[in-house]
Amino acid sequence: MSNDKLAQLSEAGVSIWLxxxxxxxLNTGNLAxxxxxxxxxxxxxxxxxxxxxxxxxxxxxxxxxxxxxxxxDVEATIRELTTTDVRNAADLFRDVYTATNGVDGRVxxxxxxxxxxxxxxxxxxxxxxxxxxxxxxxxxKIPATEEGLPAITRTLAEGISVNVxxxxxxxxxxxxxxxxxxxxxxxxANGHDLKGIHSVASFFVSRVDTEIDKRLGAIGTDAATAxxxxxxxxxxxxxxxxxxxxFASDRWKALAxxxxxxxxxxxxxxxxxxxxxxxxxxxxxxxVKDTVNTMPEKTLDAAADHADVTGDTVTGKGPxxxxxxxxxxxxxxDIDDVFKVxxxxxxxxxxxxxxxxxxxxxxxxxxxxx
Numbered sequence: 001m002s003n004d005k006l007a008q009l010s011e012a013g014v015s016i017w018l019x020x021x022x023x024x025x026l027n028t029g030n031l032a033x034x035x036x037x038x039x040x041x042x043x044x045x046x047x048x049x050x051x052x053x054x055x056x057x058x059x060x061x062x063x064x065x066x067x068x069x070x071x072x073d074v075e076a077t078i079r080e081l082t083t084t085d086v087r088n089a090a091d092l093f094r095d096v097y098t099a100t101n102g103v104d105g106r107v108x109x110x111x112x113x114x115x116x117x118x119x120x121x122x123x124x125x126x127x128x129x130x131x132x133x134x135x136x137x138x139x140x141k142i143p144a145t146e147e148g149l150p151a152i153t154r155t156l157a158e159g160i161s162v163n164v165x166x167x168x169x170x171x172x173x174x175x176x177x178x179x180x181x182x183x184x185x186x187x188x189a190n191g192h193d194l195k196g197i198h199s200v201a202s203f204f205v206s207r208v209d210t211e212i213d214k215r216l217g218a219i220g221t222d223a224a225t226a227x228x229x230x231x232x233x234x235x236x237x238x239x240x241x242x243x244x245x246x247f248a249s250d251r252w253k254a255l256a257x258x259x260x261x262x263x264x265x266x267x268x269x270x271x272x273x274x275x276x277x278x279x280x281x282x283x284x285x286x287x288v289k290d291t292v293n294t295m296p297e298k299t300l301d302a303a304a305d306h307a308d309v310t311g312d313t314v315t316g317k318g319p320x321x322x323x324x325x326x327x328x329x330x331x332x333x334d335i336d337d338v339f340k341v342x343x344x345x346x347x348x349x350x351x352x353x354x355x356x357x358x359x360x361x362x363x364x365x366x367x368x369x370x
Contacts, residue, residue: 006039006300008309013289015104017042019268019296022053023060023081026088034297038304041096041104043089044163044202044268044294046141047113047353050082055360061368064361068368074361081361082109083132090135097137102198103261108163109133110141113350122151130160139163139200143347144172149179156183156199159192165202165268166346169339170238173265176201177246180263184255195259200266200292203239204346205282208232210273211338212328224331229277231328233285234321240265240288241318266292271299280307288314 006016018031018040025031034040054060060081067077089107090097097105111125126140142148142155143166155162162183164176180199188194209232216224243265246252256262270282270293278284279302283293287309295303329335 005307005309006304009287010039012287012309012311014287015041015292017044017292017294018300019044019294020049021045021085021089023085024057026085027059031089031092038300042106044108046110047350047357051353051357051360054357064364065368068365074358074365077361077365078357086138087133087135090137093137105137106139107137108139108141113347113354116143116145116347117147119147119151122148123154126155126160127158141165144176149175152179153183156180156197157186157190159187159197161198163200163202166343167201167203168208168342170242173201173203173239174242177263181251181255184260188258193259198261199263201263202266202268203236204269205232205236205267206269206271206273207342208235211342212333215333219332221331227327227331230324234324236267236286237314237317237321240314262290264290264292266294268294271296284308285313288312
């Protein structure tokens with residue numbers, strides 16, 4: 001067996017995506033190197049990633065000057081800068097996209113997070129991003145808020161591939177799958193070829209442990225303390241059990257016969273926040289076929305160095321995972337409140353990053369005009 005940990009992960013059915021993108025990664029060949037050397041077959045972005053990328057270095061200066069000279073406002077400038085990166089990354093992944101029949105080689109770009117509670121505007125933004133990037137291997141990211149669910153269905157119905165983001169609870173994940181099925185059914189009715197529509201469902205991992213561990217610490221009993229670090233992996237394993245169940249249904253079989261692709265679970269937020277935990281736990285413990293793990297580069301490097309890949313660590317673990325949640329409730333954790341807080345915080349974090357991005361690019365436009 002190969003000692004290449006990331007190759008082992010890929011062979012186990014996990015698609016390795018990088019949770020980062022920047023003009024510098026593209027210009028220096030770093031992303032191309034990761035595709036060749038680290039089995040990276042896709043990229044995810046979000047407002048925080050772009051805010052970080054554009055606040056550092058000079059990689060965006062030339063294009064910003066051109067846009068300033070054309071009189072572009074800050075919103076138009078951000079749209080041009082981000083979609084240029086995504087388009088160029090999509091071109092870089094085109095061979096992967098072709099080799100995997102469209103399953104991988106994907107690059108995600110998120111709708112404006114300020115629209116997370118506005119269905120119609122989210123759909124309009126998704127359609128605009130799809131047309132602007134103009135690459136078949138792009139995924140438009142839409143948050144799985146209650147208002148986002150109908151936007152997901154309507155976007156898919158237009159034949160647009162979607163990365164559903166900010167999923168924290170299994171209950172909401174089940175609603176996301178329902179939105180996916182409905183979107184495909186409408187797409188078929190609209191005359192779209194279902195073979196060309198792809199989707200992933202981004203289920204957030206580490207943030208669940210961060211929030212629940214904090215609450216367990218506040219409870220402070222031995223029974224509570226014993227549950228630290230158990231919730232996130234259990235939650236993801238329950239999500240995979242839901243995936244297996246719903247994608248074995250008659251409703252799905254009818255869509256699959258019409259050429260539809262399964263919406264793969266994507267493990268997001270897999271960087272470990274607590275230094276007491278192994279830095280590869282959200283990789284090692286979530287190995288199962290038909291999934292994506294999108295990793296920050298630090299986690300990717302750690303996984304390449306010392307991930308403990310022992311085959312499938314998810315299938316059949318549903319009952320044990322449910323037992324963890326039964327114990328969490330028994331010690332006093334309000335699970336529904338946890339997931340509500342995490343969703344609200346997730347939207348707020350991306351909104352805050354978008355404001356930072358606006359401020360950064362406004363400053364760069366002013367500088368370019370001087």
